[in-house]
Amino acid sequence: MKKKQRFEIDFFEFSFLVEACIPPRPIARTVFFQNVIEKYYHELTKNERARLYEWICREHSFDRENELCQIFIARYNPENQYLVEDIKGEKHELFLHNGEYRKSITSWLPKENIKHIEKAN
Numbered sequence: 001m002k003k004k005q006r007f008e009i010d011f012f013e014f015s016f017l018v019e020a021c022i023p024p025r026p027i028a029r030t031v032f033f034q035n036v037i038e039k040y041y042h043e044l045t046k047n048e049r050a051r052l053y054e055w056i057c058r059e060h061s062f063d064r065e066n067e068l069c070q071i072f073i074a075r076y077n078p079e080n081q082y083l084v085e086d087i088k089g090e091k092h093e094l095f096l097h098n099g100e101y102r103k104s105i106t107s108w109l110p111k112e113n114i115k116h117i118e119k120a121n
Helices: 011-020 027-038 046-058 067-076
Strands: 081-086 091-097 100-102 114-119
Touching (some): 011 027, 067 091
16 A cells, blocks of 8 residues: 655755755755655656756755765756666666666666667657
8 A cells, every 4th residue: 555645845845955955964864865866856757857957956055076966967967868778678767877877876787788778858
C-alpha cells in the first residue's frame, strides 16, 4: 500500500527549500539536497527541472567547486540528459558526470555495458 503524502508544497516553495539546502550545510539539509538529485528530479516536470536548474545555479551561495553542486548541475542541466541503451537492449535516462553515464549520485552504467547513446529531448 502506497503511503499517502502528508505534506504538499508548490514549486515556488520547493525551490526556496532547495536554495536553503545548497551544500555545504548540516547533514539534514545535505540529505534533502541529495534527495533533490535522486528522488525529486523524477517527480518534477521538464519545465520545472529547467526552472529549478536556472534558479539554483544563479544563487550566490551555489559553489560550483562543491562535488554535490557539480552533480546537481549534471543532473538538472537540460543539455546533459541522455537516453542510453545497454547491451541487454534496455533504455535508461541518464546524465553525464565525470565521463560516466549516471543513474544517480553513486551509480552509473559501465561503458562496456553501453550499446547506444543519444541526447534526450
